Amino acid sequence: MKRLSLLFILLFVFVIIVQMFERPARETIMFFPIDPTVRFTNAQTKLSLQPKKKETRYVIDWIVTSSLDRTAYLRQDISMLFANGRLIATQSKWKEKGKNLIQQKHVEQKGSRLFQSISYHQGELHNGDDIRSSQKMSGDLLYVIDSSFAPLQSFRKPITSEQKTWANTLNKQTQTIVNKAAKQTNDILQTDEYYHLYLTELVQYNEQPFMDLTTNETEIMIGNLWEGLYKNYFLGIKKQNGSIESPIGSTVPLILIKKDYSKLLIITETVDGELVVLKQLLEFTQ
Structure with a gap:
């Protein structure tokens, strides 16, 4: 019985050690020299407004996508979303032996806001002991007007006089913060x-x-x-x-x-x- 217990303990310790050595690449951002031969074929951050409210709140669709032109040892994307100058949400994703990453989040908000998002896309590439990287940034902005005096709407660049007034107001609020x-x-x-x-x-x-x-x-x-x-x-x-x-x-x-x-x-x-x-x-x- 003691031998079985000892065998079980040794087997358990062995499994833990194996798992430690087989643990996937670390989830972090580390910069390595840029490989000029590698490029991102796609790197995009997109904000869009769902047309219907959920009671008093509206929903922002926040999508982050990227594609590298080859499989990387490690692919990583992080993204941040700000509203009127303050961080309201983050996204991050990583993949071993990958090329493509897709992230999506639905963010509920209320009131008129200037939304700004910025993302960092990175690929880590190994060639023996030589480690290189490829990187790109993407971003988007969206003005959302949520007022009892106007229908729910969104735009990136103000066109009408009403939109220009709102954009000016939201820009000033953001700059103040x-x-x-x-x-x-x-x-x-x-x-x-x-x-x-x-x-x-x-x-x-x-x-x-x-x-x-x-x-x-x-x-x-x-x-x-x-x-x-x-x-x-x-x-x-x-x-x-x-x-x-x-x-x-x-x-x-x-x-x-x-x-x-x-x-x-x-x-x-x-x-x-x-x-x-x-x-x-x-x-x-x-």
Whole structure:
């Protein structure tokens, strides 16, 4: 009986060890040198409004898709959705030995809102001991008008005078929220030494290099930026007291890039009003 018990214990330990070694690739974002021969054939983030309300609330369909031109050791996508300048939802998905990823979420909201989403798509490629990556960003925005004085509607670019009025109002509301963190930053930093942009504006650097940088250097900076964002913002914000807080309710991160490209800062205000500054050193050698 004792021998059977001992055999069972040894077998159980062996199974655990095997599972540890066979555990699939880690679910995280890690930047590796870019492989210029690999590309995304599709990378898209799409927001759309369902036409009918659910009682007093409406539903936003939020779809994130991507396709790599070959099978990767690891495929990963993360996405964030902001409403009037504050994070309201996230999505993430990863797949071993994959090319394509699809994510979809239905988000219920009420009231007029400016929705902005940004996604980071990555493929990790292994060739023996050589590890490379491919990356791309995508994003979308959607104005939703939910008012007792107008029918439920949505648009990306305002066309009518009514839409232009609403867009102007929602833009101002959003800027008021995100600019609060920027104003606090001005009190503690020489911000004229930095380039400024908000995270949702980063998508434009898919196709063009950042100021004074080459395309390759821009890709390195963006890849390292997303690695840091994932670990220190997306998964949770580390506050001054050491506690980890959900990023939901925090403001769109403000990105400050030192003009000598020695470092960058990621700045956000948590849901309870605490200003958080994340620092990242920049290194362009691969």
